[in-house]
Amino acid sequence: MTKDIKTSAPPSGGWGAGLALDVCLTPALIPLYNVSDYIVVVIDIFRATSSICYGIENGAEAIIPVSEVEECAAYREKGLDYLLAAERNGEVVDGFDFGNSPFSYTPEKVLGKTVVLTTTNGTHALHLSRKAKKIVIGSFLNLTALCNWLKMQNENILLVCAGWKNNFNLEDTLFAGAVIEHLKTSGYVLDDPAIAANDLFQVGKADIAKYLDKTSHGERMKKLGIEKDIAFCLQVDLTTAIPVLNGDRLVKLV
Amino acid sequence: MTKDIKTSAPPSGGWGAGLALDVCLTPALIPLYNVSDYIVVVIDIFRATSSICYGIENGAEAIIPVSEVEECAAYREKGLDYLLAAERNGEVVDGFDFGNSPFSYTPEKVLGKTVVLTTTNGTHALHLSRKAKKIVIGSFLNLTALCNWLKMQNENILLVCAGWKNNFNLEDTLFAGAVIEHLKTSGYVLDDPAIAANDLFQVGKADIAKYLDKTSHGERMKKLGIEKDIAFCLQVDLTTAIPVLNGDRLVKLV
Numbered sequence: 001m002t003k004d005i006k007t008s009a010p011p012s013g014g015w016g017a018g019l020a021l022d023v024c025l026t027p028a029l030i031p032l033y034n035v036s037d038y039i040v041v042v043i044d045i046f047r048a049t050s051s052i053c054y055g056i057e058n059g060a061e062a063i064i065p066v067s068e069v070e071e072c073a074a075y076r077e078k079g080l081d082y083l084l085a086a087e088r089n090g091e092v093v094d095g096f097d098f099g100n101s102p103f104s105y106t107p108e109k110v111l112g113k114t115v116v117l118t119t120t121n122g123t124h125a126l127h128l129s130r131k132a133k134k135i136v137i138g139s140f141l142n143l144t145a146l147c148n149w150l151k152m153q154n155e156n157i158l159l160v161c162a163g164w165k166n167n168f169n170l171e172d173t174l175f176a177g178a179v180i181e182h183l184k185t186s187g188y189v190l191d192d193p194a195i196a197a198n199d200l201f202q203v204g205k206a207d208i209a210k211y212l213d214k215t216s217h218g219e220r221m222k223k224l225g226i227e228k229d230i231a232f233c234l235q236v237d238l239t240t241a242i243p244v245l246n247g248d249r250l251v252k253l254v
Numbered sequence: 255m256t257k258d259i260k261t262s263a264p265p266s267g268g269w270g271a272g273l274a275l276d277v278c279l280t281p282a283l284i285p286l287y288n289v290s291d292y293i294v295v296v297i298d299i300f301r302a303t304s305s306i307c308y309g310i311e312n313g314a315e316a317i318i319p320v321s322e323v324e325e326c327a328a329y330r331e332k333g334l335d336y337l338l339a340a341e342r343n344g345e346v347v348d349g350f351d352f353g354n355s356p357f358s359y360t361p362e363k364v365l366g367k368t369v370v371l372t373t374t375n376g377t378h379a380l381h382l383s384r385k386a387k388k389i390v391i392g393s394f395l396n397l398t399a400l401c402n403w404l405k406m407q408n409e410n411i412l413l414v415c416a417g418w419k420n421n422f423n424l425e426d427t428l429f430a431g432a433v434i435e436h437l438k439t440s441g442y443v444l445d446d447p448a449i450a451a452n453d454l455f456q457v458g459k460a461d462i463a464k465y466l467d468k469t470s471h472g473e474r475m476k477k478l479g480i481e482k483d484i485a486f487c488l489q490v491d492l493t494t495a496i497p498v499l500n501g502d503r504l505v506k507l508v
Binding site for chain 2: 025026164170173191
């Protein structure tokens with residue numbers, strides 16, 4: 001079984017030869033995968049995983065993903081080094097420091113701090129993936145750095161799209177397709193959702209912002225007045241840090 | 255709310271104006287939809303819903319979808335008018351009359367008969383959709399007849415892809431995209447999975463057989479030696495009958 005062989009040189013066909021490159025289109029489908037066989041990449045590009053990439057790049061000591069607003073609020077008592085970020089349905093919850101906007105994750109705000117983050121979809125996907133060999137965070141911001149690292153791991157890869165309320169969304173799927181675009185010539189075996197994600201990326205890649213404009217989330221974002229956030233999250237390779245889950249916190253992969 | 259208005263003439267924008275045209279990518283996601291708000295089209299083109307369309311067209315009195323092989327076997331005692339079709343993992347179960355191959359659903363075999371059918375994925379989707387306003391069966395065989403009928407209903411439409419073992423598959427999604435191609439100029443509002451399905455149809459439509467050749471199911475089909483079935487199931491508009499669920503049985507919509 002190629003899957004179990006660790007080599008110091010890429011096998012013929014590339015690093016990923018014979019390994020699985022799968023896409024889980026929504027957190028509701030995670031139970032269909034044996035996540036312990038994979039490195040999982042969690043994807044919630046509008047805006048949780050983009051903000052996480054940006055925050056870790058900008059020197060946040062850690063970002064702690066939690067499922068519930070109450071769990072987030074409980075960190076208030078632990079001291080001033082914690083910044084509390086809570087968002088539901090795309091809006092900052094009353095009484096919290098901030099939500100998911102990447103503009104809240106600048107060096108001025110997060111350097112040396114620990115951010116406690118609860119979001120609608122991304123945190124949910126993270127928690128359901130906790131048995132993975134490793135969980136890393138992906139977004140257009142760290143696309144190339146992430147893919148270069150993934151290629152070197154010689155492991156099965158599962159791209160988990162956070163989606164919207166447990167259902168499929170286009171933006172996370174399109175990003176999964178962008179990751180596949182980087183990896184597909186390395187010999188990985190793609191499942192049907194991975195083939196679909198990459199084909200959708202081909203359809204949208206010439207102008208991703210325009211393509212996503214027709215989606216449901218694009219509409220929601222416009223209503224919330226956060227088009228600037230969308231444009232920010234679609235910047236490719238603004239960062240190189242790869243956030244990785246270590247215990248209950250996301251830290252910079254070193 | 256446009257959704258509740260029944261008119262004898264199409265509203266401006268077409269019959270579907272303001273109505274939802276949604277795609278449920280796998281049976282695992284059906285609970286995310288309030289199916290009682292929709293006409294549901296169940297899609298399992300390789301091969302259950304293609305065979306159902308062909309069988310109903312060819313004069314089968316009814317096709318009874320059941321979930322379990324044992325449930326199917328129990329009909330043996332009810333007499334000789336029942337043909338028992340059971341398939342698991344793409345192969346006929348020992349002791350049954352036939353499985354899912356459309357070539358088993360010719361007039362010579364099914365005219366005047368009731369077929370009891372259990373399949374891996376399609377029956378599962380049917381059962382989970384049972385609260386819908388109406389459940390009809392779709393495949394490339396009855397594509398245009400189905401779409402013309404759907405357009406006239408002035409209802410929300412949910413295209414339910416049976417998928418493969420509760421996960422996404424390309425063939426059913428591509429067919430959903432073909433239905434959307436027929437309906438999308440009538441003013442329906444598409445959800446993200448519907449947009450994706452239609453875009454994938456655009457990618458594959460020039461040569462659907464070739465496009466699907468790269469999928470996991472295509473590989474499975476080849477191993478089972480049923481490429482002829484696939485070619486048969488990709489024929490467009492071979493039939494005009496629309497199978498509809500009436501109680502526990504699929505019959506011809508009149």
